[in-house]
Amino acid sequence: xxxxxxxxxxxxxxxxxxxxxxxxxxxxxxxxxxxxxxxxxxxxxxxxxxxxxxxxxxxxxxxxxxxxxxxxxxxxxxxxxxxxxxxxxxxxxx
Amino acid sequence: xxxxxxxxxxxxxxxxxxxxxxxxxxxxxxxxxxxxxxxxxxxxxxxxxxxxxxxxxxxxxxxxxxxxxxxxxxxxxxxxxxxxxxxxxxxxxxxxxxxxxxxxxxxxxxxxxxxxxxxxxxxxxxxxxxxxxxxxxxxxxxxxxxxxxxxxxxxxxxxxxxxxxxxxxxxxxxxxxxxxxxxxxxxxxxxxxxxxxxxxxxxxxxxxxxxxxxxxxxxxxxxxxxxxxxxxxxxxxxxxxxxxxxxxxxx
Amino acid sequence: xxxxxxxxxxxxxxxxxxxxxxxxxxxxxxxxxxxxxxxxxxxxxxxxxxxxxxxxxxxxxxxxxxxxxxxxxxxxxxxxxxxxxxxxxxxxxxxxxxxxxxxxxxxxxxxxxxxxxxxxxxxxxxxxxxxxxxxxxxxxxxxxxxxxxxxxxxxxxxxxxxxxxxxxxxxxxxxxxxxxxxxxxxxxxxxxxxxxxxxxxxxxxxxxxxxxxxxxxxxxxxxxxxxxxxxxxxxxxxxxxxxxxxxxxxxxxxxxxxxxxxxxxxxxxxxxxxxxxxxxxxxxxxxxxxxxxxxxxxxxxxxxxxxxxxxxxxxxxxxx
Numbered sequence: 001x002x003x004x005x006x007x008x009x010x011x012x013x014x015x016x017x018x019x020x021x022x023x024x025x026x027x028x029x030x031x032x033x034x035x036x037x038x039x040x041x042x043x044x045x046x047x048x049x050x051x052x053x054x055x056x057x058x059x060x061x062x063x064x065x066x067x068x069x070x071x072x073x074x075x076x077x078x079x080x081x082x083x084x085x086x087x088x089x090x091x092x093x094x
Numbered sequence: 095x096x097x098x099x100x101x102x103x104x105x106x107x108x109x110x111x112x113x114x115x116x117x118x119x120x121x122x123x124x125x126x127x128x129x130x131x132x133x134x135x136x137x138x139x140x141x142x143x144x145x146x147x148x149x150x151x152x153x154x155x156x157x158x159x160x161x162x163x164x165x166x167x168x169x170x171x172x173x174x175x176x177x178x179x180x181x182x183x184x185x186x187x188x189x190x191x192x193x194x195x196x197x198x199x200x201x202x203x204x205x206x207x208x209x210x211x212x213x214x215x216x217x218x219x220x221x222x223x224x225x226x227x228x229x230x231x232x233x234x235x236x237x238x239x240x241x242x243x244x245x246x247x248x249x250x251x252x253x254x255x256x257x258x259x260x261x262x263x264x265x266x267x268x269x270x271x272x273x274x275x276x277x278x279x280x281x282x283x284x285x286x287x288x289x290x291x292x293x294x295x296x297x298x299x300x301x302x303x304x305x306x307x308x309x310x311x312x313x314x315x316x317x318x319x320x321x322x323x324x325x326x327x328x329x330x331x332x333x334x335x336x337x338x339x340x341x342x343x344x345x
Numbered sequence: 346x347x348x349x350x351x352x353x354x355x356x357x358x359x360x361x362x363x364x365x366x367x368x369x370x371x372x373x374x375x376x377x378x379x380x381x382x383x384x385x386x387x388x389x390x391x392x393x394x395x396x397x398x399x400x401x402x403x404x405x406x407x408x409x410x411x412x413x414x415x416x417x418x419x420x421x422x423x424x425x426x427x428x429x430x431x432x433x434x435x436x437x438x439x440x441x442x443x444x445x446x447x448x449x450x451x452x453x454x455x456x457x458x459x460x461x462x463x464x465x466x467x468x469x470x471x472x473x474x475x476x477x478x479x480x481x482x483x484x485x486x487x488x489x490x491x492x493x494x495x496x497x498x499x500x501x502x503x504x505x506x507x508x509x510x511x512x513x514x515x516x517x518x519x520x521x522x523x524x525x526x527x528x529x530x531x532x533x534x535x536x537x538x539x540x541x542x543x544x545x546x547x548x549x550x551x552x553x554x555x556x557x558x559x560x561x562x563x564x565x566x567x568x569x570x571x572x573x574x575x576x577x578x579x580x581x582x583x584x585x586x587x588x589x590x591x592x593x594x595x596x597x598x599x600x601x602x603x604x605x606x607x608x609x610x611x612x613x614x615x616x617x618x619x620x621x622x623x624x625x626x627x628x629x630x631x632x633x634x635x636x637x638x639x640x641x642x643x644x645x646x647x648x649x650x651x652x653x654x655x656x657x658x659x660x661x662x663x664x665x
Contacts, residue, residue, distance in 0.1 A: 003644070003645055003648055004440065004441075004442050004644075004648075005126070005644060007432075007435065024428075024429055024432055024498070024501070025432040025435070026428060026432065027126065027127075027441065028128065029240070029650065029651040030647070030650070030651035030654060030655075033236070033240075033647065033651075036132065036232070036233060036236070037129075037131075037132065039229075040128065040135050041128060041131055041425055044131075044135070045505070061371060064369070064371050064372045064373070065373075115405060118404045118405055118413070118417055119404070119405050121397070121401050121404055121417060121420050121424075122394075122397035122398055122401035122420060122424070122636070123401075123632065123635075123636040123639075124636065124640065125639065125640025125643035125644055126640060127394065127424050127425075127427055127428045127431075128428070129643070131421055131425060131428070134417055134418075134420070134424070137417060138414055138417055138418060138421070141410060141413060141414050141417070142414065144410065145410050145414075148410070162410050163409045163410060166409075166410055167408075167409075186639065187639070187643045239650065241643070241646050241650075243650055244646025244647065244649045244650040245642065245645050245649045247645075247646070248643070248645070248649075251642065332405045332406055333405060333406070335406045336407070336408035336466055337408060340408075340524075340526060340527070343523055343524055343527060344519060345408040345409045345412055345466070345520075
């Protein structure tokens with residue numbers, strides 16, 4: 001067993017209506033402590049109304065080496081964007 | 095001035111003052127950065143409460159020269175009315191946590207009762223402080239569980255702190271003349287009514303933490319009368335250093 | 346990978362930075378980029394947490410409740426900033442424990458200024474005003490540095506630090522407007538902290554080994570000497586406002602350059618302190634190592650408890 005406290009990622013909702021955003025990370029022995037530490041470390045100046053913590057190990061991240069196959073194929077699908085379509089100027093709001 | 099009310103406020107405030115001071119000593123020396131930050135947060139909450147109480151006490155005192163700072167820094171030792179528990183030293187993290195744990199349980203029950211005080215200012219301070227102290231209680235009781243049901247070493251250490259500080263818990267419920275007068279007027283908290291719940295709260299957590307509840311019935315008291323342990327003089331010489339060395343100056 | 350391929354990758358990498366693109370943790374990066382960042386970010390983190398000690402020295406003696414809470418909050422912020430920076434550093438594949446180990450063994454450096462003792466209350470003012478002032482000058486450009494996690498940590502740090510310098514200046518202002526004893530205390534603090542603050546901005550450009558590379562990676566946007574000049578130019582009028590005298594007989598406004606000329610910095614003293622022989626180096630390390638060692642059983646207990654809880658949870662699941 002590693003004796004060091006594992007790393008956790010902290011996500012904070014700044015106010016209702018906004019999404020949780022990644023705020024940073026911290027060390028904690030368990031989820032309860034991670035939650036308490038997140039409160040003490042990342043919301044000292046009333047930065048949040050809701051906190052998520054997740055142990056960093058549990059995050060699966062995409063690899064930048066695969067960025068080509070993952071993200072570039074979307075680049076030429078311009079028909080997914082409204083500007084792809086020609087409309088007469090008379091149509092003002094659409 | 096309303097001397098009983100004044101003394102009553104001072105009694106409450108001094109607990110937060112001295113405990114806040116003790117926690118402040120630890121800033122920068124915690125077992126981890128996260129725990130350090132948490133301890134300082136508790137200290138800051140307590141000092142925030144102290145300022146509200148002292149500002150009110152200064153007003154009640156009728157002395158126009160009284161301020162939150164004269165009350166915090168310019169009394170003699172016998173005039174500080176905090177319980178002995180809060181002045182006990184930061185022997186190690188176990189002592190720090192158990193001191194906090196014993197105090198938080200009382201503090202939380204006390205404030206919940208004070209919230210219904212006939213004195214509106216005290217009720218308002220209590221209302222705001224309850225939220226802070228609920229968190230303190232959560233923090234300290236979680237740590238008692240961790241240390242008690244952690245490693246053999248942590249169990250031994252926290253058990254020692256639980257036993258050594260136990261004798262200071264009874265004083266939390268003692269009543270001074272001012273306390274009695276305030277209770278009679280519906281301003282003060284009837285502390286005796288809190289006692290059973292308090293020991294139940296403490297006992298439940300200790301049980302979860304696999305720690306035996308101390309059986310000793312030898313209690314130490316004196317703080318509420320201004321008769322302190324020998325630690326207190328050193329706390330004050332530290333805390334009062336500037337105000338005593340450079341009297342009548344603004345900072 | 347052949348040397349030529351690496352060279353090619355490095356050119357692409359440098360081009361990305363030149364285009365103001367950010368580098369993120371899993372991106373390919375030259376080994377030297379990674380090492381340089383670990384060194385700089387961890388030094389920065391160490392400076393924050395060692396920096397807690399000289400100010401922490403006055404928390405219990407702060408002269409008023411208002412000052413006490415401000416100081417506590419400030420020192421606490423430094424713990425937070427250390428934490429943000431260690432976290433940024435960890436994204437480069439080195440753990441906080443390893444970084445502590447480097448600090449405790451003396452292998453890693455931290456800002457030398459924290460090796461001076463805080464002997465009077467006015468030192469809290471001087472540190473906030475001068476040391477945080479110099480730190481801000483160093484830090485603001487880092488908010489747009491090339492390594493994403495570092496830049497994000499710095500944005501948070503800078504936002505939170507905005508009160509630190511004001512806190513210090515306010516202390517100085519109060520002292521300067523106070524009794525003769527208070528004025529003397531303020532002047533004495535300025536005398537002791539002025540030169541170390543100038544040194545804090547780093548060795549002169551001629552002596553500085555890392556500058557060119559760091560500029561390219563946006564770890565640095567201005568040279569040490571430029572930063573120092575900026576600090577002096579902005580601080581001299583503030584000292585005048587306080588009615589305090591900067592302890593440098595050669596300090597004078599230069600019409601031609603539009604900057605202040607200043608006297609010779611005692612670089613021997615600087616290197617002596619860097620090498621571990623400053624007035625408080627040993628005390629600072631003893632405090633840091635002591636806190637870490639005294640905390641070991643606490644951290645172990647928390648881990649052991651977490652493991653027990655996890656096991657109990659799994660057993661309950663199995664039973665169901």
